[in-house]
Amino acid sequence: MSLPVVVSAEFADNLRIGKTGTTRKQEICRPATASRTPTKPGSHQLQPTDLRLGSIVRLLMQHATVVVSGTKIAQEVASSRSEVWRLIQQLRGLGVNVAGHPATGYQLRSVPDLLLPEILRPMVRGTIFDSHLHHFYKISSTNTAAMSAAADGGAEGTVFLAEEQTAGRGRGANAWQSPRSTGIYCSVILRPTLPPSEVLVLSLAAGLAVQAAIQQVDSRVKADLKWPNDLLIDGKKICGILTEMNAEATRVRYIVVGIGINVNQAGFPKDLPATSLRLVTGSEWSRVELTGALLKSLDREYRQLTQDPDARAEILERFSENSSWIFGKKVRIEENGFAFEGVTEGLDERGFLRVRTGHDVRIVLSGTVREK
Numbered sequence: 001m002s003l004p005v006v007v008s009a010e011f012a013d014n015l016r017i018g019k020t021g022t023t024r025k026q027e028i029c030r031p032a033t034a035s036r037t038p039t040k041p042g043s044h045q046l047q048p049t050d051l052r053l054g055s056i057v058r059l060l061m062q063h064a065t066v067v068v069s070g071t072k073i074a075q076e077v078a079s080s081r082s083e084v085w086r087l088i089q090q091l092r093g094l095g096v097n098v099a100g101h102p103a104t105g106y107q108l109r110s111v112p113d114l115l116l117p118e119i120l121r122p123m124v125r126g127t128i129f130d131s132h133l134h135h136f137y138k139i140s141s142t143n144t145a146a147m148s149a150a151a152d153g154g155a156e157g158t159v160f161l162a163e164e165q166t167a168g169r170g171r172g173a174n175a176w177q178s179p180r181s182t183g184i185y186c187s188v189i190l191r192p193t194l195p196p197s198e199v200l201v202l203s204l205a206a207g208l209a210v211q212a213a214i215q216q217v218d219s220r221v222k223a224d225l226k227w228p229n230d231l232l233i234d235g236k237k238i239c240g241i242l243t244e245m246n247a248e249a250t251r252v253r254y255i256v257v258g259i260g261i262n263v264n265q266a267g268f269p270k271d272l273p274a275t276s277l278r279l280v281t282g283s284e285w286s287r288v289e290l291t292g293a294l295l296k297s298l299d300r301e302y303r304q305l306t307q308d309p310d311a312r313a314e315i316l317e318r319f320s321e322n323s324s325w326i327f328g329k330k331v332r333i334e335e336n337g338f339a340f341e342g343v344t345e346g347l348d349e350r351g352f353l354r355v356r357t358g359h360d361v362r363i364v365l366s367g368t369v370r371e372k
């Protein structure tokens with residue numbers, strides 16, 4: 001019999017981006033389905049994006065070279081022409097460049113880079129993520145929404161994506177700045193049959209998945225994995241991962257892996273050691289392409305970890321090979337109000353960081369790791 005102990009854990013990141021407010025409101029968010037409910041004032045943070053928007057974008061993309069009549073769109077989304085006009089206005093509000101009006105019909109001026117389920121679904125077919133994609137124009141935090149949906153029974157593979165987060169969360173009380181349509185803000189629900197002690201490896205595997213997805217989109221860009229949950233380029237943070245779980249003492253009930261990637265930000269405050277893929281490469285990235293690659297590579301890592309008995313050791317080996325932080329790095333560790341310095345000496349079999357301090361080797365369970 002398992003102990004009815006609820007553990008809500010998160011794994012460390014290492015960048016103090018800023019503090020959130022002193023209190024965090026409990027968010028009530030059901031897993032979003034094919035909602036057609038118009039956004040009510042004041043409740044917009046919890047409303048999933050109307051699925052008809054994705055259908056209209058897909059239709060306009062399929063007929064990119066011609067003007068599509070309001071009547072045809074209305075038939076496609078089972079609405080009236082005036083409703084189509086209203087939805088087109090909403091799309092424009094989301095930054096989608098649509099020409100035309102009800103009398104002439106509509107045409108896309110450029111392919112939108114919105115993370116709409118209709119656009120992403122074909123890219124993630126066959127993965128555990130292909131049937132529960134939820135998109136929000138604006139939300140407080142995709143992790144908070146995903147944790148709440150998981151508590152309500154949300155299925156494994158449910159994905160929460162947002163164009164903007166108003167209270168994006170990092171580790172501890174840190175905030176994650178989440179401006180509109182510039183980064184990727186993505187949280188997934190997983191329900192592995194793992195003991196809680198194995199969850200760190202899953203979190204490390206998520207880092208490997210992000211690293212691989214970035215390289216798949218542009219093979220010149222290799223982010224460094226900073227144990228346990230950051231990705232850096234030129235020493236600056238490009239991605240943070242917040243893994244939270246609900247578990248009994250011996251059994252995980254559910255895990256939410258939240259991934260924030262700095263994609264098209266044009267700059268950061270001077271005191272923030274952060275960068276974006278756009279700043280690194282000098283050109284804009286397709287968030288859609290990167291999110292598709294991310295979900296596919298996360299699916300690969302997750303299947304391997306949950307299906308292959310040798311996966312844990314293999315993931316730790318790959319993490320060590322693809323991180324400059326695991327061997328021979330002079331570091332300062334701050335953990336539970338206590339600090340020490342040493343040199344990294346690999347990962348132990350559970351994925352914790354080994355740090356040599358003189359004759360001793362200490363095991364770092366969480367906390368802040370900085371280069372000395």
Ligand code: BTN
Nearest residue numbers: 013141143169170171240258260
């Ligand atoms: C960190 O480095 O401190 C972790 C940052 C994690 C940010 C992501 S963005 C998507 C998801 N929703 C959140 O509120 N946080 C995570």
